[in-house]
Amino acid sequence: MITTRLTERLGIEHPVIQAPMASAAGGQLAAAVSSAGGLGLIGGGYGNEDWLAEQFDAAGSQRVGCGLITWALAEKPHLLPLVLERNPSAMFLSFGDPAPFVAIAKEADVPVICQIQTLKDAIHAIKVGADIIVAQGTEAGGHGEKRATFTLVPEVADYIAAKSPQVLLCAAGGIGDGRGLAAALMLGADGVVIGSRFWATPEAMVHPNMHRAALEATGDQTIRSSVMDIARNLNWPSRYTAHVLQNEFTNRWNDDIEGLIERAASESTRWTGAWAAGDTNVANTFVGEVVGLVNSIEPAGALLHDIVSQAQKLLQTNFT
Numbered sequence: 001m002i003t004t005r006l007t008e009r010l011g012i013e014h015p016v017i018q019a020p021m022a023s024a025a026g027g028q029l030a031a032a033v034s035s036a037g038g039l040g041l042i043g044g045g046y047g048n049e050d051w052l053a054e055q056f057d058a059a060g061s062q063r064v065g066c067g068l069i070t071w072a073l074a075e076k077p078h079l080l081p082l083v084l085e086r087n088p089s090a091m092f093l094s095f096g097d098p099a100p101f102v103a104i105a106k107e108a109d110v111p112v113i114c115q116i117q118t119l120k121d122a123i124h125a126i127k128v129g130a131d132i133i134v135a136q137g138t139e140a141g142g143h144g145e146k147r148a149t150f151t152l153v154p155e156v157a158d159y160i161a162a163k164s165p166q167v168l169l170c171a172a173g174g175i176g177d178g179r180g181l182a183a184a185l186m187l188g189a190d191g192v193v194i195g196s197r198f199w200a201t202p203e204a205m206v207h208p209n210m211h212r213a214a215l216e217a218t219g220d221q222t223i224r225s226s227v228m229d230i231a232r233n234l235n236w237p238s239r240y241t242a243h244v245l246q247n248e249f250t251n252r253w254n255d256d257i258e259g260l261i262e263r264a265a266s267e268s269t270r271w272t273g274a275w276a277a278g279d280t281n282v283a284n285t286f287v288g289e290v291v292g293l294v295n296s297i298e299p300a301g302a303l304l305h306d307i308v309s310q311a312q313k314l315l316q317t318n319f320t
Contacts, residue, residue: 020067157188178310
């Protein structure tokens, strides 16, 4: 067992949080991770009320948290009270100003986790009352920015230690095994947030073709791009790009954004249809650089135990 401030604060066995990956992290995955001793999060994403209700129901009696994309929540602020009615273990806010929502969650006695990509954003999140900061490096799957995990995490850790020692810190981005967990703790984090590796589990809501594409890929085959957001008609802030596997669609449009915008209507229909069909030549597989460490699709609980066991052995090793 690895005991940290995170395990003590959240009442979990392992210092591992499963990332609230939009559309992939449903109630089944979140419940599996929480049942195994971590903290599972439902990926509320852009805020579909019916989907959120279904996934909380799917989690059953297992305690899980929920993540929302903050700029999308600003467009649908009524969603936060609906989620809080479910008594989540934590609220995870990403990719926008958390200020309007932190106090609401904390009034409901729900811990607030804010994911950030820069030190500036970390300082702001701490100022508005975040309980836990997640420093996400560009290696992560899905959306993010340009800072690397290995430098961002200790920089935020040093700031927290000097200015707000009551705030906890998690590392995210490129963490997919016990080596990543052990390294994150050495960098000053209290725990980790893992996305892509939990994405590659049977409990995740992922088309089998996407899993197959990931198993055949290496980290070299990932790309950060905005083309899939244009294809999905999502109004993502320009500072964020998505980390996905390269395919024919990104090869065609990544260097011709204006051309894609001009043909957005037809390409959106094509991309959306491909997503439903699991056509990985057109629809993108949302994973990060850790895809190169994914060699199998394993149950989430067993995967979590393997990660923690490996980390324990590494942390107990004497390198002198």
